[in-house]
Structure formats: C-alpha cells, structure tokens
Amino acid sequence: MKSVREIELLAEQAHAGQVDKVGVPYIEHVRAVAAGLAPLGEALVMAGFLHDVLEDTDWTADGLLGAGVPARVVAIVQAVTNQPGMAYEEKVRHITADPQATLVKIADNAHNSRPDRAAQLPPEIRERLAAKYRGARALLWPAADRADIESIVRIVNPALLPELDEHPTRSRA
Secondary structure (H helix, E strand, O other): OOOHHHHHHHHHHHOOOOEOOOOOEHHHHHHHHHHHHHHHOHHHHHHHHHOOHHHHOOOOHHHHHHOOOOHHHHHHHHHHOOOOOOOHHHHHHHHOOOHHHHHHHHHHHHHHOOHHHHOOOOHHHHHHHHHHHHHHHHHHHHHOEHHHHHHHHHHHOHHHHHHHOOOOOEOOO
C-alpha cells in the first residue's frame, strides 16, 4: 500500500505540466484540497491528492489500484470524477451518497471558491463559477457534519466560514 507521500508524488507526476484556470501549476490545487482534508485522515488526504487524476490525466481506476492505491481511496476518487453525460447538479447529488467523497468535494469546492483565485478570472466567468459553486455547497453541506466542513473551510478557504451559518448541516450525535 502506498504512503501519503507516495500518493502525492503520483499526483505530481500525473498533473505535471498542467495549469489551472488562472495559470497556476495544477498540483497546487490538488495540494490545497489534500491539506484541507488532513485533519480527517490519511485516506481522505490521498483522495484529495488524486481527486482529479481520473478526469484530467491518463490514469484509470484499475491503474491506480495496480499502483498500490488503496481500494477505498480509488472508490472515493471515482465518486467525485465527472461522468460523461451527467449534469453537474446530478453529479453533486450522486457524490453526497458517499460521506467521504462528499468531504473531498467540499474541499475541492472550497479551494475553487477562494476569492483570491476568483479575482483573477474575467467577471463573467467569475460570476458563473461562483453561482455553480454556491449551488454545489447547498447540496454538499447538508450531507456533511458541520465540524468536518468547518475544519476543511478553515484550512482551504476561511472566507466561506460566514456562509456556514446560512446552510443546514449535520451535527455529530
């Protein structure tokens, strides 16, 4: 079984040469998502590092399994991967069926929603994505424990903390 560091290196190699919408090396987004999941355990950190690898690289689920990525981590990554023909809202609803995938998507959404990143986008793209990500949070946050969401958001995008009070979330019993 791979260590977290080995998974990070796999993600670095898989995303080598890729940049995000604002021209930053894509691995920085992946690292930010993984960092937000650090308080929640190694499996989620691994899934954070790999959350876009199936959709944005040549890696397959079988390839990840063959490389020693734990099966549960691969299942989480598959759950958050875009499916051809599936609308974004349907994808988000599908993700909420898996509590760990939900947390990975919350961390991804939080990083994609950072004001400093959004400010670098043209206004029309910034507004469209802000609405998309707000809509996703309205589906994701009620499916997760408030303490977990708060933990992720504090690390990845503290600007979202005030929004937490506007959404229903689950509380740990």
